[in-house]
Amino acid sequence: MILSFLMANNRAIVTGKIQLGFTLCIVLGMMSCSDPGGDSASDPRLFVVTTTTMITDLVKDIAGDEVRIKGLMGPGVDPHLYEPVPNDGIALREADLVFYNGLLLEGQMTGFLEGKGDKSFALGSSVAQGNLKGSNEHPDPHIWGDARLWAGCVPVVVNALAELDPGHAEIYRKRGGEVRMKLEKLHQWALQRGVEVPEQARVLITSHDAFEYFGQAYGFKVIGLQGISTVTEAGIAERVKLVDYIRQHSVKAIFVESSVSPAAIESIAADSGVKIGGELFSDAMGQPGDIERSGDEEYDLGTYSGMLKHNINTTVNALK
């Protein structure tokens, strides 16, 4: 009797496993249709890997179609929460060049990025020590908030590309110059918009300290509810202080961020009776092709200039 049970069960094991394997194969086969299409060994162009969306956009503007680019972090991905997938690891290994933000924005990844040796370049390294915010040992990594600082990163990209791909050096230099001009124009435009807000009203209150460079460049006093990292939670004392501050200075609006949960800012808005001025892009840009209209202007939120314009317009329109 017992023997026959065992035999029946053994058969059940075998059939079960075969069936499961079969189902698994079908499921896998179906899912693999959405292959992200990573590598093509036949492509003779330089293969460049970038981390954040801002860097991907900058490198695309400079390198154009002369190189193959893979940005690791997608739109809306907070660098703190980014999880690499196998193709990302392969891309990083195969990359001829890697551009990353540095200043520890990439956290644990930094070691792997530095591991590429002279093939990897941290854009943050182009910022002079005196221009960095935060403490000396732990500078604030959100340098893209200031278009002029960001323009200062262009030579890092241009020189690296030109050295590895001398055949296209001229075109990289030319595009680099154009990008710098474009960023300078953007900077001037942002400065002009900034002064539309009365001086005492230029206070930017957001979820975390990602806007120090932005605030300094365009004349806003910046108050972040959380620390620099998006993971630390705001203490009750900080909350109370912030609500008091909003009431005393009759701040007109506070702001949520695209890659941070809006709950904390929403509750502060409810407590202090202030309105939420809109959503700002902090650690990642918007979806490419997502066009925003402001006045008679149109811009793509998936580009650096579109992102900065959105942040400036949202802030200025809500505070002025």
Place this chain on the structure above:
Amino acid sequence: MNLHRIFVEPWQSHASHYWPVFAMAFFVTVACGLIGNYLVLRRISLVGDAISHSVLPGIAIAFILTGSRSGTPMFIGALVAGVAATLLIEVLHSRSRLKQDAAIGITFSTLFAIGVILISIHGAHTDLDLDCVLFGKMDFLPGREPVFLGVPGVTVTMAVVAICVGLLIIIFYKELLVSSFDPSLAASMGINPRLVHYLLMAILSVVVVAAFISVGAILVIAMLILPAATACMLSDRLWLMMILSVLHAFISSLGGVHLAVALQVPTAPASVVVGAVCFVVVWIVSPRQGLISLWLRSHRADRAPEVRSAGNV
């Protein structure tokens, strides 16, 4: 064509990437799976999860003392905090009427809370969170320089850790076995069950923290439970459970790599899912404890009473 991409290509054109990832996943799951057998027996399977939270004050203190977020101080801080947590759990459990689960809950949540407070005071403007400074990203592992058979140094370290765990279990098999099942018998045999437990917990902390740095938390926490839980569905004998755990570790790490390739998701959670699927399959079809055999047994028992007596023997 697609199957070729998922099952064959990883071992051809990208073998230099997937081989270290698989090796790392395997050694982590073996080391965790072997120790996990004792944790499941002692009803402290969640101690891995507890350690993953308890390390926070450790890295916070290491940061305050050294002002650095680099690997070595973080590792030492995490290790000390991990050992402290396991010791606290045992002290709390043995010196009070609390069961292990309550002792684990009190210890890790308190330590985690202390960590949050320390970071709020000293590092509010620093990016000091576990994901950032401690937990590794498995899929970037092959970016490191290979040192031996195409795998990087951390994988070699993990392999050594796994082998040491295996050797220790073989050498102290009797001591661990007796003190896990019957502490009073162990004491009468001249074995100090508490000492054995502390040593086991110390080894566990080393394995867990070493693994966190390379593969993150999820794989480690899951693999302290899944292989042992699967194995104990198939056998009551500890040595056989150990072997089955290693088999489970192999299947889940290999399956995890392929699932990660297929869906383009991080390898660590993919391995956990494959490991869980193995568990569910065994749970359903296991000869003695499986759902099917339980159902068959109760079914037959209803019809033929004599089978029940036979089954009880």
